[in-house]
Amino acid sequence: MTSSRPSIVNTSLSTFAPPPASPQSPRKLRKFQSHQTLTSTSFSTFGQPPATQGVPARQRGALANAAPHDTPSDAQLDSAGRHHSRQRARSNSDTGSSLATPLVTAPPKARRPARKTGSSGYFLKRSGLETFLRDGPADGKLLETLQELRLMVLSNKVDADSDGMSTHRIYLWLVLFAIPPLPTDEYLNLVHRGRSPVYTKIRNDTFRTLATDPLFKRRVTEASLIRLLNAVAWKLHDTQNAKPRSRPSSRRKELLELAIDSPPTIAEEPEGDPGREMSGAIGKGAIYVQGMNVLCAPFLYAARSEVEAFTLFHYFVTKECPGYVRGAMDGVHKGLRLVDRCLEIVDPKLASYLFSKGMQAELYAFPSVLTLCACTPPLPEVLHLWDFLFAYGPHLNILCIVAQLNCMRDAIMQSDSPNKLLRSFPPLEADKIISLTVSFIQKIPDDLYGDLVDHAK
Structure with a gap:
């Protein structure tokens, strides 16, 4: 949370990437390229092409929307600038003369820019939010552009269908929270660790998460909700049980040397001991509380991958x-x-x-x-x-x-x-x-x- 009136929030932007493709099946763990991989191949300045740097945002939007027309290649033009005529011999089944009949190919037509259409087939104008996320801050004015983005959210709805699904919402949230990209492997590693110490508590809550909401049930599976909450629990567990790295004083060093041959106490049990993990999680703060499943649900519903939902939810419960x-x-x-x-x-x-x-x-x-x-x-x-x-x-x-x-x-x-x-x-x-x-x-x-x-x- 911020410390002033609502005109101020996080003031740094992360590099933004085009949205990945929609998942093929909601019951499978969505395997998208990581946000980090996507952003590494995108433009270096918040999606702004180098050729258009310094150009006003409106002109950049017009340039980005314009599609190049198809033009004939040099091989298709003769010295007079005319198209070569293409000929083919008539097949044996053709009647009439056996002479080759010229077949002149019509010049290519100018291709119109691709148009987005909704389910009704009507043309959908590119939204201001989409243009902003594509072009990024104009002339490096980060704070002014953030304020403009907030006002845009306040004055206009984020474009979404009747189910509330939007191509841009999840990226808007990432920008507003200034969350950096997360490699997909980091999330997968947490998932592959298996059951966390609070796995049973998670399973007791997930099946009733927004149980009466058909939109949520149709899009989000219980398995994906369990994976995400379990991964967040592991992340919180690791943070709480991380040993601080401090350089021991001479007196402390002497005590440690004297204690080398002494039997370990409960506090000095090996780090991998499961009992120690449980006691650490309980003593230093819970890594899961009832209600986190409902708080997590909209993130998972709006995101285009579990990695995005995990990144947002973990940031929210640890920072906001x-x-x-x-x-x-x-x-x-x-x-x-x-x-x-x-x-x-x-x-x-x-x-x-x-x-x-x-x-x-x-x-x-x-x-x-x-x-x-x-x-x-x-x-x-x-x-x-x-x-x-x-x-x-x-x-x-x-x-x-x-x-x-x-x-x-x-x-x-x-x-x-x-x-x-x-x-x-x-x-x-x-x-x-x-x-x-x-x-x-x-x-x-x-x-x-x-x-x-x-x-x-």
């Missing part, structure tokens, strides 16, 4: 919201208290009514805080909301929850038992939630806003 996945879930509980505090400022009457009924956020908002509203369908609207959150900071999810309460205001105020209404929120309307959230930001005092930014650390 590490407090959400620690054993005690401190960040989630802080977020719940912030929901109550923000609601008191934004809508004091509604907050007072809920408090009078004993309805604090801890009783109804825990899933929404932990999963960034991914627990509320429909999934395409969740992805649209995440575009906004990743552009301006995931901490704004707290205000998004307040916005959902504001949308339910009339029904809540007229209900004698609001707990029944708050057991499940109404279907998500991302545009409305984003609009309300932006309007709420100005009402939040600076000290409270600082708490929003820091609550998931």
Whole structure:
């Protein structure tokens, strides 16, 4: 999370690559070229061709869209600039004269630029986001271009079909988080290590992940979800159990030399001992908590490969919201208290009514805080909301929850038992939630806003 108002997020961009091809089968581990391999063959300056460096972005886009016309080669032109006529002898089945009949080939027609079409066959204009991701920052103005990208996300939806699938969304997220490419082999190595210490816990949760969402079930298999969560668990386990490399002092060196012949204690058990791995994972913090499966689901749904989803999800739980996945879930509980505090400022009457009924956020908002509203369908609207959150900071999810309460205001105020209404929120309307959230930001005092930014650390 960032430490200021939502106009500031990570300010570095990673080299960006064209999207890989779609997977042939969702039940197989998708075998794409790694992002690193793709970017190594792409342009050196964020996809900007060397021949067009320094050219305004609009002109670069026009140049990139233009397709060269086919022209006859030198071998096809004679000295007069005319096409050679091609002749063939008539076959034995042909009637008439046995003389060869000239067959003149028509000059090649100018080929139109390739056009993208949707399922209906209508021409689809290249989106501004696609042009931005292809051309990169103009004239090296990184910060200005990032701000332009955020405004683009805020003012326009990311182009997607009715299922919420977009060719560019996953790369937009990678850019906004400034995540470098990850070699595919690194993910495969984690998968091939087999079951992590929390494998059983993962299997107890994955089968019910967005179980009532047909879009998710049609695209994402339980096996891919298990692989990804298990790989993240191994990665967190390795990080927590890594031995710090420090140079021992002379006194410590003497103690170590004296202890060489002494029997090992529990703390000095061999590193490969499975009991030590389990105790390390529990003592230093959980490597999996219930709810991570739902938080992971949209990443896997939107990504074009498991490697991309793994890279994003691991970064998110370790850099953006590490407090959400620690054993005690401190960040989630802080977020719940912030929901109550923000609601008191934004809508004091509604907050007072809920408090009078004993309805604090801890009783109804825990899933929404932990999963960034991914627990509320429909999934395409969740992805649209995440575009906004990743552009301006995931901490704004707290205000998004307040916005959902504001949308339910009339029904809540007229209900004698609001707990029944708050057991499940109404279907998500991302545009409305984003609009309300932006309007709420100005009402939040600076000290409270600082708490929003820091609550998931």
